Amino acid sequence: MDRERTERPMEPGLVQSVDRAARILELLSEQPAMGVSEVSRELGVHRSTAFRLLATLEARNLVEQVDVRGDYRLGLGVLRMAGALTARSDLTRDAQACCDEMAGRLNETMNVSIFDADAAVTITQASGDQMIGVARQYVGQRVPLHATSTGKLLLAHAGLSEQQRVLTAPLERFTASTIVEPAQLAAELERVRERGWATAVAEWEEGTNAVAVPVRGAGGAVIAALSVTAPSYRLPESGFEDVVAALREGADDLGARSGYLRPESAAH
C-alpha cells in the first residue's frame, strides 16, 4: 500500500534537522496537509521539535498553515524553486505540451520521465478525463527502473555500468508479476532494445498496464521516455502495438525539438 518507508537512520556526516525538514517536505508532497502531531509521529520526534521545524520552513515560505493553529501544507516558495528548475531546460516545458496533447488524443494518463541515478523520474504528467484513471500525482516521483515501462525503457538505453548495478542489486517485488530475477530482467531489457518499446503488465501496480517509447534527442541518444498508463481492461496487451504507433509520433515531435536536461545523466 504505502511503498515508501525509508526509515533509514540517516548516514553520518549529514545534518539531522535538515534531513528531518526535507522529510517533512516529502510528506507534504504526498498528503495535501498535515498537523504538527501527525508530522511528529511520522518523523518519530517530539511535537515541539516538529513544530519548530515547520515554523522554520514557514518563515522561508516553503510551508504555510491553512489557518491559524491549523494544519500545514506546502507553501508558495516551492513555486520559485520549481520555476528556476524548469527554466533550466526546454525539455520540461515541451514535455508538458506533448503530454497535454497526447492525453487529449488517447484520453489516458501520459508521462514523460528521465533517467536519474537509480530511478526514473516523472517530469511531466497529463491525465485523460476518464473517471477511472491514474489517481496519484506522479510528477517528481522516483519510480523503480525494473518494474515500470519508463524505467525499463530508460534502463535498457542507459550505460552498461548502470544496468549492471541494477541487475546485481536485489530487485524489490511490488506485485505478483514484478520481475525479480536478474536474468529475466536482462532478457527483458534486450527485448526492449530490439523492438524499441517497453511495457509493464501489472508489474508495478496491480491491474495497471503501461507502454513506453524512447524520446531521442540530437544525436539519437535516448533522453527521455514517453508512456501511457491505464487500467488493464482499457489497455490490454493485445492493444499495445496500436498505442505504440501513436506514442512514437508524440515522442518524435518531442525529440525533434531536441530538448535536453541532463547531458551527464548516463555518466557517473
Next chain:
Amino acid sequence: MDRERTERPMEPGLVQSVDRAARILELLSEQPAMGVSEVSRELGVHRSTAFRLLATLEARNLVEQVDVRGDYRLGLGVLRMAGALTARSDLTRDAQACCDEMAGRLNETMNVSIFDADAAVTITQASGDQMIGVARQYVGQRVPLHATSTGKLLLAHAGLSEQQRVLTAPLERFTASTIVEPAQLAAELERVRERGWATAVAEWEEGTNAVAVPVRGAGGAVIAALSVTAPSYRLPESGFEDVVAALREGADDLGARSGYLRPESAAH
C-alpha cells in the same frame, strides 16, 4: 541591482540549520548553480558547514551536483513538491495555459499572480519570443504590492486591514518613479478600483512598464491578476488601453473556469 538581502539574524525559536538550508534553496533558485565555497560565503558560515547542508539536501534529492566534485544545483526532488502543489488547484494549470496563449497573441511577457500575505506571488509566466524581454524568471517570486501592476491591483481588491498594513509600513523605493507616499498610494489604489486595471510605469524596474487586470472567480471576487510586462518603448502609456482590452479577454476566460487556490488568502 540585487534587491534581496535579507540578512536578518533569524528569529528565535527557529531551527538554525534548517533556515540555512532553506536559504541555500533560495540561492539556487536565483543562480543556476553554486559551489560549496560560494554558498558558504553567501551564508556566512564555514565551508564544511555549507558542504554538510548541501550533502543533506542532496540525500533527499533537493539538490544535485552537476558532476563529481562539482557545483550544486536544484535537484529533481523539487519537481515532486511542485507537482503536489499545483495538483491542489486548477488555477495554476489554467493560468499557465492562459499565459501561454496570451503570450502568443501579444508577444510579450505574461504573468498571473496571486495575493499572499505581504506580497504578490507570480504563479505562472510565459514569454514572448522577442529578443529583448523580461530576462528574469519570476515564477514563485514575491514582488512588492506597491511597486508593481499586479501588486497594486491585488492590493486594491484586498481586505482593508491588508491595505492599512501596507499603507502604514514604510514603502521601499526601487526607482525614481516608485510611489513611496502613503497618501499617493491610497489615491492610486482608488483609481485602480475605479477604472478596473492597474499599471506600473518604471516603478519597479527602470525602463519597464506593466499593465494588470483582475481575474474574477465565482462570486466576483478577485482571485488573481493577469498582467503584461514589456520595455517602455514597446508598451508606452499611450498603448495601455489597447492592451487592457486584450488582457480582459484572457482574464475572463481564466476566471470563467473559476479556479481557486487560496480561499482564505484575504483572511489573516
Next chain:
DNA sequence: CGCGAGTGTTGCTGATAGTGCAACAGTGTT
C-alpha cells in the same frame, strides 16, 4: 616544472544549538 590559490571533502573536538520535557491554551467529544 613547481608554486600558490583555489576547490570539494573528511576526522576531530568543544560549545552551541536543538532536542525532549512539561505545562499552557485552546477545541471538540464523550
Next chain:
DNA sequence: AACACTGTTGCACTATCAGCAACACTCGCG
C-alpha cells in the same frame, strides 16, 4: 465537566552540529 486531543512556548540538558585544520585535487601563472 472531564477528557483527549490539538498547536504553542519556556526551560534545561546533552546530543548535535559548526568550526578548525588537514587532505586530495585542479587550475593558472611564472
